[in-house]
Amino acid sequence: MTYKQRLSLFIIIDSAIVLAAIFFSHLLVRGTIDTSPFFYLVSATAILLSHHLFSFKFKLYKKAWEYASIGELILIFKIASASILTAAIFHGVLLNEVFIRRLSVTWLLLVLFIGGSRFCWRIYRDLYLSRLSYSDRTLIIGAGSAGTMVARQLLKSNESDLQPVGFIDDDVKKHHLDIMGIPVFGGVGEIEEIVKQLKVTNIVIAIPSLSRKELNVIFQECIKTDAKTQILPMLEDLMTGKLSVNQFRDVQVEDLLGREPVVLNDDKISEDITNKVVLVTGAGGSIGSEICRQIAQFNPEKLVLLGHGENSIYSIEMELKESFRGSKIEFISVIAEIQDAKKMMSVMETFQPDVVYHAAAHKHVPLMERNPEEAVKNNMIGTLNVANAASWHGVKTFVMISSDKAVNPTSVMGATKRLAEMIVHHMDESSNTKFVAVRFGNVLGSRGSVIPLFKKQIEKGGPVTVTHPDMVRYFMTIPEASRLVIQAGALAHGGEIFVLDMGEPVKIVDLAKNLIKLSGYSVEEIGIEYTGTRPGEKLYEELLKDDEVGEHQVHPKIYVGKTSELYISEIEEIIGTFLSMEKEELRDRLIALANNKFANSQVMSISV
Known part of the structure; x- marks a missing residue:
């Protein structure tokens, strides 16, 4: 009308x-x-x-x-x-x-x-x-102010198909009460029974203050049902008007596996970044691009985005220029290979960065098993080139991105990352630049990670392929990993390896099951197929060995470990002769050397 x-x-x-x-x-x-x-x-x-x-x-x-x-x-x-x-x-x-x-x-x-x-x-x-437009009977988890707001919006809206039929809340004082004519039935433990009783097709979690651990508990009850589970938008999106209260989002794997956000020491980071020149290698990658986004929030004078993929570098450059349009930050894109030592020297000389975040690397385990020489070129020689150039041109802090696969490595990728850590530590001993490494586990949603693979397999109707039923991994989100990298640069004294205490490891098969349920299917519909472990893979990853962390505590959640002599001559020998080796010989030499020199390096652990 x-x-x-x-x-x-x-x-x-x-x-x-x-x-x-x-x-x-x-x-x-x-x-x-x-x-x-x-x-x-x-x-x-x-x-x-x-x-x-x-x-x-x-x-x-x-x-x-x-x-x-x-x-x-x-x-x-x-x-x-x-x-x-x-x-x-x-x-x-x-x-x-x-x-x-x-x-x-x-x-x-x-x-x-x-x-x-x-x-x-x-x-x-x-x-x-x-009521004529309703097709989905909806159970609202949380009978507080947010849940009440959701119910009110659903009752008023002609655009939503959701019909609120009940509340769930652990507050026993609210049980058996009606809120806007909608009854409060019981606590979280009764979700499965109430969904069956009310023939619920949709569940909306409306408790913005939930921690990830609490959300996981609720979701584990929800996946026992066949109802689709969604969650209220983040409070920031509601307050800024990006989303309305009835625009629910699907529960993401990151909501369930990610831990509470890493709290940064903003003042210390600002000292190192604000009005300074910062260079990020691998700036077009999942981790590198997120590091750039977070660094930009601290208003550097210049942010140099270095990478070899022109499309990914162009994409992050355009995104940053749009997101920080009103700032005075100068975003500079450089297309270059870190394997080119002269180019690295030229870049450092041209831009004179104060801080370098080295995120460029080959990190795909099976591919590096088949191409060990490329892992040496990129992960070891590339790191050496960037580190040498940084030291030569007086960079204040150099932060290298490492991996938990560098611990007792059984793969070429893990071995080359561990040897790259040794290179960085050796550079710290002979340079005025502070060299540190940051080691973390699997990153949710990064390129080549298991989450995008599982999603594609589910979209095609399955099955989801898991290498082994007992395989476990540590996980963190891309923003969390990136914050840790930035914080490492601020905490660095030189020569440390920073390791995030990532909590409990997650079984990959459980991750696959959760992702199937989050996508609105049952495990029986999609199916899970076990393919066997791939070359270089371990059933579990380690963060630290038992003898690495010392008793000296410099911070409630920071520990300084033991130190020992680094054997760099063997690394130099491999770099000088790797092209003449057979792939299998090169692989064995890399893994043996990485394991022999691992045990006594200096380690600092951050538990968040």
Whole structure:
């Protein structure tokens, strides 16, 4: 219905209500309808004209009555009072008498009829019309302010197919109560039973203050049902208007596996980054690009984005320029190979960075098993080139991205990352630059990680392939890993390896099952197929060996480990001769060397 059609309809309805109010008021007061036609003409003209005039003035006809409340009722009182007062003036001037009793009754009937007509429409719409569009019976987890807000929006909205039929809340004081006509049934432990009882098809988790651990507990109860589970948008998105309260998002694997956010020492980071020149290698990759996003929040003078893939570098450059359009940060893109030593020297000389974050690397385990020489070129020689250039040109801090696969490595990728750590430590001993490494586990959603692979397999109808039923991994989110890298640069004294305490490892098969359920399928529909471990893979990854962490505690969650001599000559020998070796020989030499030199390096652990 257009605005003009709606306005015409309201004018016709209100005109009929005014005439009826005048008629019935006379009937109630006099007990008869025998009255001078001139009286009706004066009363009808005065009240009709004044009612429509004041209705336009106070914008009564523009109100959305499906959202009507006390404010609209007060407005009706004002318009009715102004109309009756105008009619009283007309009576006094044209009839020489003010009929107070009849006008009072007319006022009362106007308020009753006009207000009643509007609120009857709202009740009819809420209780009948809106129900016609519902197709999904919805259970709301959380009967607090957020849950109540969700229920209210769903009841009012014509755009949503969700019909709230019940609340779940662990607060026993709310059990068996009704909120907006919707009962509160019980606690989280009763979700499965209540979903079956109410034939629920959708579950909405409406508790913004949930920690990831608490969310995981709730979700584990939800996946016991066949209902689709969604979650309320983040409070920041609601406050900024990016999303409305009824725009739910699907629960992501990151919500379940990610831990609480890493708390940064912003002041210390600002000292190292604000108004400084920062260079990031591998800036187009998953980790490198997120490091760039987080660094930009600290307002460096220049942010140099270095990578060999022109499309990915162009993409992150455009994103940063758009996101930080109002800032004075100069974003500079450099297409270069870290294996080119002269180019690295040239880049460092040109931009004179204060801090370097070295994220460029080959990190795909099976591919590096088949191409060990490429792992040496990129992970070892590339790191050496960037580190040498940084030291030569007086970079203050150099932070290298490492991996938990560098611990007791059984793969070429892990071995070359461990040997790259040794190179960085050796550089620290002979340079004024502070060289450190940051070691972390699998990153959720990064390129080549298991999550995108599982999602593609699910989209194709399965099966999801898992290498071994007992395989476990540590996980963290890309932002969390990137924050740790930035924090490492701020905490660095030189020569450390920073390792995040990543909590409990996760079984890959459990991750696959959760992802299948999150995608709206059952495990039986998609299926899980075990393919066997791949070359270089371990069933579990280690973060630290037992003898690495010392007792000296420099921070409630930071420990400094033992130190020993580094044997760099063997690394130099491999770099000088690797092209002449067979792949199998090179692989064996790399893994043996990495394991022999691992045990006694200096380690600092961050437990968050």
